[in-house]
Amino acid sequence: MEAEKDTEKESEIWYAMRATYRREPDAMRLLEKENLGCFVPMQYKISIKKGKKIRVLVPVVHNLLFVHARPSELKRIKSQVAYLQYITDTRSGQKIIIPDNEMQRFIAVAGSYSDHLLYFQPDELNLSKGTKVRITGGDFEGQEGIFLKVKGSRDRRVVIAIQGVIAVAMATIHPNLIEVIK
Incomplete structure (x- = not known):
């Protein structure tokens, strides 16, 4: 019960994250299942399938996703999923958090x-x-x-x-x- 009370005090924050090995779709499904907000910038690209041109929605930057969650919830999920990583500021070493x-x-x-x-x-x-x-x-x-x-x-x-x-x-x-x- 104590842990739940702490979670309620935390507010949800947007984190910039990496899903290694192009696993951003897996990460999205997992986060949605946990009712956490996430956003992956996507864009249509033309690709050739069996000789035909088709428009497919693909991530703009592979491995990049944004997660909207309370710090403790994200920490819990991250501990179960090795491919989900925080993106950190190269100068300060701090996790990148977006207003x-x-x-x-x-x-x-x-x-x-x-x-x-x-x-x-x-x-x-x-x-x-x-x-x-x-x-x-x-x-x-x-x-x-x-x-x-x-x-x-x-x-x-x-x-x-x-x-x-x-x-x-x-x-x-x-x-x-x-x-x-x-």
Whole structure:
């Protein structure tokens, strides 16, 4: 009973995690069975099966998943599953924990599975060169991000980054639908 009381005091946190050997689908099923939140950024890719082109939904970055859980619940599950690992900040060695609002923004965009999204590793973008903006219309109205030039695109794009883990650049958004945040 004591352990249960402690768990109730804890709040759920978003963790950046790795499921080694491309086991993110297994990890997702396990976490869902345990009623824990999880999110794997996915995107459609064209693949050839028996000579036919088909669209398949695949993870954007293999082994990456985000888990929404109380620390003690995650610790319990992690102790049973060797392939689930925390992603840690290379400088501090701390587990990477993502603020709820940042994660909600990322899911709102990445969860659309759009073919027009571009994904980047953190070291591929210099976010400090961009401008902080808010989208004022369209599908992503209300979302905030950094407006900057990204490779693979002629135009500047709004980028939503999960610090030290991954960044997603939205499809080109008309400048009339973007306002600068002071």
